[in-house]
Amino acid sequence: GSVVKEGDSVVGVKYNQSEEERASLTVGADGAFSRVSATAGFTHPKWLLSYGYRFKLSNCKGIDPNVAYFYVGNDVGLGYLWLYPRSETEINLGIGRVPSSKTNWHALPPMQDVLRKYMKTHPETQNAKIESVNGGVVPCAGIIPKFTDDGVALCGNSAGQVSSIIGGGVTTCFHAGQVLAKHAKRMADSGDFSKKSVKEYEKEYMKSKLASSITNTGKGMWAVSKYAMFNDPIAAAEIVLGQLDARTLNELIQGKASVATIMTLMSDFLPMVAKIGVGYLRAIAVSGL
Template sequence: MYVVASSVMCPDVIVVGAGPAGLSAAHVLSENGVDFRLFSREQVPGIDKCCGGFVPARMMSEFGIHPFEGCYAINSVRMKFPGMDPVRVDFDFPIGYDVARYRLGTFLLERVGRNKEFVSLETEVSNVVIDNSGCHVTIETPNGRDTEDAEILIDCSGANPVSIRHGYVRGRIPNSEMGYGRQYILERGPNTDEYDNVIDFFYGHEYSPGGYAWLFPRNDIAVIGTGGLVSRVRDDETPLDTYLHRFMDHVVIGEQLRGSHVVSKEAALMPLAGIVTPSFSNRVMLAGDAAGHCSPVSGEGIYYSMVGGACAGEVASLAVDESNFSEKSLIRYEKLWRSRMGSDLKWGAWLQHRLLDGGSSSLGSSLLRSEKYQRIVAEMLIGERSVRSAIIACAPGYLRAKIGL
């Protein structure tokens, strides 16, 4: 646990949130020698976060991260589409790792290095005021209320970010573009086989209200969940728990979970809006879920949050060096993250709308039965292939299926 009185009297940057975005920003700021403070309400980074925990291999590669304690290698993707049996796509290499969010958070905190002393946990930002003189935050600590000032605020405080709640940057993402997920944490029973190294995606109205159900295993723990857009979840008469039990009752999932028991239940919001702008204003940048940095197709947000946080850290470092904290200076942030991941978010939103309007069956059953196109879809879901590339690769097969060739 880190609850530290920093030696930095007035840091250049305040980071709110110790998720992948916040800790990625802190890592970049630390590397660039920028004075910062990071505040997080959690006692351990990620301990309270509802998350499947899949870390794509491309995140590990792009950020120079090797498997760490608690990483469970995944080598296969299993998918079920309406009217079809589950299909499994195997890979010759780890496509990613399932890991508990507190283990990921602890690792990313250590990655900040010696400057992790400027990270204050169990410290919640309760108020934000931004004016021409700087950013002023009120913090609630175990020892009482305090204040902190800085030149720039990087808000990584989740899908309902504190800066937006206090009237800065933009309005809240609407329920028609915000996802809601419900998941169970299961523990493997004694004298049962280890979980297989496969992640599951089950599509169709039998398993979710317009989204999909998932199963992510990690050692002796499995995470199963389902969900959809908030607006659809609210309008649907079937409780999410009913969808989850249908999912668990499927013969393939039931075999994987045989002997397991539920140890906890949780739920969370996730932005599924695609590109959300603006992501900055005078002295403020949003990153991670706060900025909508989450795949509209798969709901995977760890990779996108890491990219968004790193971009915010880079631009904040430049702004501090130039002593320019205006919108004209911080616009570089939005341009940077859009150049690095904007295509996935844009085309992911397009594909999501297409699937919601017609269901996964609208892609054509003959296309989805093809091993070639099943692999393309699997590669897209795990981040081994961009969404745009997957759409282009599937287009010929889709057209052939539609005209009956």
């Protein structure tokens, strides 16, 4: 619900016209479309969202429970299709994509159609049963500039605490929750829920390696989305992914690649880097930053 304010301080949330709950600390862990965030006055510059769709499948065959699979392609769009094993016979089959533009988005097949096509064309899932279907929205432009204030703190998707490249949030949001819980106890013990006190949670979280990784990959994801407005990111990805070793690719995805590694890659892929650079500048010139 919407937050309740007294002066500049958040003192609770209102569920409807007559019901509200008050607390010394209000936590907005209510997702990418956070009402707490919106009504508390937090801003989301360059808010980029990824849309996901998932099937939970049973009666699968030949599944290695120790291996997860990721696929990119023209029908997937700016994103990827994933297969996460739950057991030797159960998997999560999903797809996530970022709408780089309305034209590009509407040109793609519906996400559920892409998943059903995968099921039909892979022997592991041809006879599988769809047990459940769900979907969601994940922010993928990095952590928002500010996620604490007097009496209020954001946590998880509402704060953009999600891996921007792969859209994963279990580890990153769990870490944020742990940090917030520690500081919530400190605030409760001291009775201090002021803006300065709540901000200690934000400060500690932003010093973590996970926060640094999210910030770095968020910048990259925003640049890729701009490039994809007028260019084909899949063609570029196929060339690059086909030549990168697993270790380097993992470092890039996690935002941990060293400057030396990035410079080497830019040198090795100079023609592609130049082409992408021109395409990116063209997109910026047309749509702005």
